[in-house]
Amino acid sequence: xxxxxxxxxxxxxxxxxxxxxxxxxxxxxxxxxxxxxxxxxxxxxxxxxxxxxxxxxxxxxxxxxxxxxxxxxxxxxxxxxxxxxxxxxxxxxxxxxxxxxxxxxxxxxxxxxxxxxxxxxxxxxxxxxxxxxxxxxxxxxxxxxxxxxxxxxxxxxxxxxxxxxxxxxxxxxxxxxxxxxxxxxxxxxxxxxxxxxxxxxxxxxxxxxxxxxxxxxxxxxxxxxxxxxxxxxxxxxxxxxxxxxxxxxxxxxxxxxxxxxxxxxxxxxxxxxxxxxxxxxxxxxxxxxxxxxxxxxxxxxxxxxxx
Amino acid sequence: xxxxxxxxxxxxxxxxxxxxxxxxxxxxxxxxxxxxxxxxxxxxxxxxxxxxxxxxxxxxxxxxxxxxxxxxxxxxxxxxxxxxxxxxxxxxxxxxxxxxxxxxxxxxxxxxxxxxxxxxxxxxxxxxxxxxxxxxxxxxxxxxxxxxxxxxxxxxxxxxxxxxxxxxxxxxxxxxxxxxxxxxxxxxxxxxxxxxxxxxxxxxxxxxxxxxxxxxxxxxxxxxxxxxxxxxxxxxxxxxxxxxxxxxxxxxxxxxxxxxxxxxxxxxxxxxxxxxxxxxxxxxxxxxxxxxxxxxxxxxxxxxxxxxxxxxxxxxxxxxxxxxxxxxxxxxxxxxxxxxxxxxxxxxxxxxxxxxxxxxxxxxxxxxxxxxxxxxxxxxxxxxxxxxxxxxxxxxx
Numbered sequence: 001x002x003x004x005x006x007x008x009x010x011x012x013x014x015x016x017x018x019x020x021x022x023x024x025x026x027x028x029x030x031x032x033x034x035x036x037x038x039x040x041x042x043x044x045x046x047x048x049x050x051x052x053x054x055x056x057x058x059x060x061x062x063x064x065x066x067x068x069x070x071x072x073x074x075x076x077x078x079x080x081x082x083x084x085x086x087x088x089x090x091x092x093x094x095x096x097x098x099x100x101x102x103x104x105x106x107x108x109x110x111x112x113x114x115x116x117x118x119x120x121x122x123x124x125x126x127x128x129x130x131x132x133x134x135x136x137x138x139x140x141x142x143x144x145x146x147x148x149x150x151x152x153x154x155x156x157x158x159x160x161x162x163x164x165x166x167x168x169x170x171x172x173x174x175x176x177x178x179x180x181x182x183x184x185x186x187x188x189x190x191x192x193x194x195x196x197x198x199x200x201x202x203x204x205x206x207x208x209x210x211x212x213x214x215x216x217x218x219x220x221x222x223x224x225x226x227x228x229x230x231x232x233x234x235x236x237x238x239x240x241x242x243x244x245x246x247x248x249x250x251x252x253x254x255x256x257x258x259x260x261x262x263x264x265x266x267x268x269x270x271x272x273x274x275x276x277x278x279x280x281x282x283x284x285x286x287x288x289x290x291x292x293x294x295x296x297x298x299x300x301x302x303x304x305x306x307x
Numbered sequence: 308x309x310x311x312x313x314x315x316x317x318x319x320x321x322x323x324x325x326x327x328x329x330x331x332x333x334x335x336x337x338x339x340x341x342x343x344x345x346x347x348x349x350x351x352x353x354x355x356x357x358x359x360x361x362x363x364x365x366x367x368x369x370x371x372x373x374x375x376x377x378x379x380x381x382x383x384x385x386x387x388x389x390x391x392x393x394x395x396x397x398x399x400x401x402x403x404x405x406x407x408x409x410x411x412x413x414x415x416x417x418x419x420x421x422x423x424x425x426x427x428x429x430x431x432x433x434x435x436x437x438x439x440x441x442x443x444x445x446x447x448x449x450x451x452x453x454x455x456x457x458x459x460x461x462x463x464x465x466x467x468x469x470x471x472x473x474x475x476x477x478x479x480x481x482x483x484x485x486x487x488x489x490x491x492x493x494x495x496x497x498x499x500x501x502x503x504x505x506x507x508x509x510x511x512x513x514x515x516x517x518x519x520x521x522x523x524x525x526x527x528x529x530x531x532x533x534x535x536x537x538x539x540x541x542x543x544x545x546x547x548x549x550x551x552x553x554x555x556x557x558x559x560x561x562x563x564x565x566x567x568x569x570x571x572x573x574x575x576x577x578x579x580x581x582x583x584x585x586x587x588x589x590x591x592x593x594x595x596x597x598x599x600x601x602x603x604x605x606x607x608x609x610x611x612x613x614x615x616x617x618x619x620x621x622x623x624x625x626x627x628x629x630x631x632x633x634x635x636x637x638x639x640x641x642x643x644x645x646x647x648x649x650x651x652x653x654x655x656x657x658x659x660x661x662x663x664x665x666x667x668x669x670x671x672x673x674x675x676x677x678x679x680x681x682x683x684x685x686x687x688x689x690x691x692x693x694x695x696x697x698x699x700x701x702x703x704x
Binding site: 003006007010011013014115118122123124125127130134136143145214218219220222224225228259260261262263264267275276277279 | 356362521
């Protein structure tokens with residue numbers, strides 16, 4: 001039982017990080033119908049900037065929590081500026097081009113960012129500093145650290161704030177209107193260029209937070225880390241119904257849990273036939289199942305309109 | 308696409324074959340021409356991607372050797388030679404590895420140093436063998452590499468049979484482990500080492516209580532580690548590279564898994580300790596060969612490397628350095644840089660290198676490989692013991 005509980009905790013932490021990243025994919029898709037493949041790299045830049053700030057300030061002897069906060073205060077604007085530049089120079093000129101063009105541009109930006117990061121931070125893996133004291137809590141034999149609690153709470157809080165922003169504010173209304181129909185929204189006096197930009201920037205801020213969390217939870221930052229994370233988060237977004245905010249959160253959490261439980265129990269479930277080397281098939285089996293039986297994703301509805 | 312590719316491939320093979328035939332004729336004329344003769348040495352390692360730091364380290368070792376050779380002003384076959392390193396990125400990817408290999412063959416390199424990973428070295432070795440180009444790897448440890456019946460494959464590093472046996476012996480005798488859990492990263496290296504370790508550990512009387520798998524790109528190991536925690540083994544053997552091993556050890560401790568942690572040469576790096584942090588204290592790794600300080604030319608090499616690159620040696624640089632030197636030495640003894648001519652000489656090598664005295668067995672493996680165990684004390688890998696040193700040629704397996 002304690003093992004099961006531990007896997008649930010592992011899954012929830014991983015899932016809340018996936019959810020934060022998946023939000024970035026889903027928001028942009030919701031508005032532009034574009035899969036922003038460079039988003040995973042923005043997370044990577046967030047993690048590496050946070051790493052640099054923290055290691056630079058480590059000698060000052062400030063408490064680690066404060067360091068993490070400062071790191072986020074630097075990483076978030078950097079990511080936001082980066083997202084601004086990506087949108088302005090890689091996507092906006094292609095907005096009325098065929099759908100394939102911005103997609104290829106996205107992949108290009110992704111490779112460009114990876115290589116830039118490799119030049120700036122080098123090829124080495126960087127040990128991410130601890131941002132919270134290593135306090136363990138014992139819940140029925142399972143270990144949960146203060147950091148894990150903080151990750152789940154912070155991710156949930158941020159997502160709640162995002163839902164409020166989109167559902168309850170005038171800006172959110174404008175975003176929803178732009179997603180509904182950009183041309184009509186523009187006629188209604190909504191500055192859609194600014195709204196699209198804003199969407200990218202909000203996604204980037206979430207990415208910076210996710211980057212900090214990945215770094216802190218798995219204690220490693222590397223220029224290549226954004227690639228797989230981006231793919232998984234994208235999967236989470238599709239699982240939840242791409243374009244749907246609540247869906248991305250649900251998809252992220254589900255994917256985290258599926259990966260964790262799948263990896264932990266696949267051997268027992270298949271009587272030793274499959275080992276944890278097939279950990280990923282659970283996530284992707286679920287994805288295939290969703291695409292076949294519910295192509296819009298768990299929470300998606302109007303997928304035919306978008307496609 | 309595939310018919311075209313196949314066509315292109317057969318064309319290139321044809322071209323190479325005809326070049327190979329005409330090469331003998333050309334070589335006669337070469338010395339008559341005045342000036343330097345260029346000897347092209349191919350070097351392949353991942354220079355991008357998750358293992359780029361190790362690949363760059365290998366390349367640094369090769370560059371040092373090449374520069375030293377050129378500063379000596381060597382003459383081969385009557386004319387002064389200039390060694391040129393052609394370094395290619397194989398991305399640690401078997402497909403990219405064979406592309407690089409084909410490229411080297413097309414460029415008519417005189418010899419190949421590498422590749423870094425077993426997963427790229429093995430498929431590439433067939434291409435070099437077909438072209439008759441000698442290949443010396445300073446880091447690929449999977450035994451298969453030298454056991455394919457190719458005459459062109461050599462390595463200046465103990466293979467995974469030696470290392471797996473040494474690690475298992477240390478676990479069962481040194482650490483007195485009764486129960487052992489194994490994690491491997493499903494690469495040719497990780498899997499091969501884990502298999503050898505498992506065989507030897509079971510023969511040594513230990514019980515393998517869990518065997519889990521990850522990938523060489525993973526950062527989250529909590530799921531498999533949680534599962535291992537359930538069986539509470541005496542020793543956890545993590546058969547992967549430092550980039551996975553370091554974070555995995557840290558995560559294991561966060562989960563309350565207290566087993567002694569053992570990792571092979573891929574984790575025997577400063578990087579591993581940096582990544583695992585305090586969790587690395589007291590844990591073990593193994594490295595083929597003897598420690599750098601105990602190597603014949605180790606201390607000098609370490610200083611030279613540090614001076615030139617302003618960073619510590621990651622791992623394989625001294626072995627890659629020796630690999631280049633062994634190749635150049637064979638060319639000098641054969642008095643020819645023609646692969647067909649100096650290939651036999653590689654097998655007859657008796658070279659006193661930085662890492663050890665290099666003598667090959669019939670398969671191209673080291674005749675007397677040593678494997679050493681290290682323990683982290685205060686953030687450094689400290690030598691514990693040399694576990695395994697065959698004096699006779701490695702048992703044919």
